Amino acid sequence: MSPPALARVLRALLAGCALLAACGASAGPDAVAPPSVPGQTTVGGIKYSGKLTQGGWLRGVAPPGTRAVTLGGKPLALAPDGAFFAAFDRDAPPSVQLSVTAADGFGLAMPLAITPRSWRIETIDVAKRPGKMPDAAFRERRAAELKQIGAARALRSDVGGWRQAMIWPASGRISGAFGAQRIYRGEPGAYHGGVDLAAPAGAPIMAPADGVVVLAAADAAFTLEGHLLIVDHGMGLASAFLHCSDLVVHVGDRVAQGQLLGHVGMTGRATGPHLHWALTWQGGRLDPQLFAPAGR
Ligand SMILES: [Zn+2]
Known part of the structure; x- marks a missing residue:
């Protein structure tokens, strides 16, 4: 596939993600929320895995050229290979927004479900x-x-x-x-x-x-x-x-x-x-x- 065609397909996939993420109630079978302990999940070109629960963490890799990744509005530092780390406080809310700005400026936002825990x-x-x-x-x-x-x-x-x-x-x-x-x-x-x-x-x-x-x-x-x-x-x-x-x-x-x-x-x-x-x-x-x- 030529690079422009690939970009179009990627954009369509990204747009799909964003829409589905915004209206979970009517979502189709592809709109399943990321599992709380995923092996590896891919969202908008970002791959991540971790323990998406209060007190837990996430490690991800953004595609080359990604301009910015933010979690809950906080910018995340990207390593030269696009890898990044984020974590969830003991009192993190049940949903945190992961936003990505791709190399061409295209933005995608996706809520991550953070599993609540019961503390002693x-x-x-x-x-x-x-x-x-x-x-x-x-x-x-x-x-x-x-x-x-x-x-x-x-x-x-x-x-x-x-x-x-x-x-x-x-x-x-x-x-x-x-x-x-x-x-x-x-x-x-x-x-x-x-x-x-x-x-x-x-x-x-x-x-x-x-x-x-x-x-x-x-x-x-x-x-x-x-x-x-x-x-x-x-x-x-x-x-x-x-x-x-x-x-x-x-x-x-x-x-x-x-x-x-x-x-x-x-x-x-x-x-x-x-x-x-x-x-x-x-x-x-x-x-x-x-x-x-x-x-x-
Ligand atoms: Zn102690």
Whole structure:
């Protein structure tokens, strides 16, 4: 088929997609919404696969020359080969718009169905503990720590960990699931932003995917996170490891999947030794269990 003919066919297919996507009620057999755990789905020349659910992710490839891909209005970075990554926050809405602007400026928008999940919610009939009023020294120290975390998360490295199937950073059962939340007399507490792995103190912590170390609180432990390590996996996807006993990598180090990063501990606010592993993408919190292999 000649390139112009191919372009016409592609355009017709794209137009079909857009129309069907906009009026799902009268859609024909081809208008089935993308499955929530697709092998690989093709929409308007874009191929993608992933876990399209709250806390999940998507990896895709856009055709050569694609001008832009946005998700929920946010522009996604495209790698030189057209590959991209996106993810869905714990509280992502049931539908997010994926928009593509092709090489010739032709646009296509397609809603992606994001499967909602039910989180472990514990309702407690006591008021939220007021806790000790933090003193001025703590507030000042905490503000500096949060600034450091924010600056580290804003760094973008040219690294391909985001393309990899992740491995678990430590062995041990999951003692705290992502997303769990307590409600104190109607007042919600913060939800659990990572998974807790019950590993003994001193157990090794391995890189779940390739990355660059963007924060390593090796000397001074952070007030809540203790010896905190943040690894950027590229495309805005980052891992954080909390409560470590020690770290063996430094800011700027490139780490390979499986490489030793440090050891499990209980520094910062922790009641016992464990590894809290958190994954974030563009400010959204993701469920590590959707990135690492099932069946621990
Ligand atoms: Zn935790």
